[in-house]
Amino acid sequence: xxxxxxxTAIRKPEQLFERIKSGQAQVFHATEDxxxxxxxxxxxxxxxxx
Numbered sequence: 001x002x003x004x005x006x007x008t009a010i011r012k013p014e015q016l017f018e019r020i021k022s023g024q025a026q027v028f029h030a031t032e033d034x035x036x037x038x039x040x041x042x043x044x045x046x047x048x049x050x
Contacts, residue, residue, distance in 0.1 A: 001028040 002016055002025045009016060019025055 001026050 002019055004016065
């Protein structure tokens with residue numbers, strides 16, 4: 001996973017690909033416990049209003 005500014009990813013995608021190929025990108029492993037941010041926010045909002 002490479003964290004970067006959206007504009008950089010749009011203007012200079014070659015740089016990102018080179019960083020990935022050179023091993024500078026961190027591997028992201030999701031777990032079963034990972035819940036999408038949108039789901040967590042939705043559940044929080046619903047718990048407030050119920």
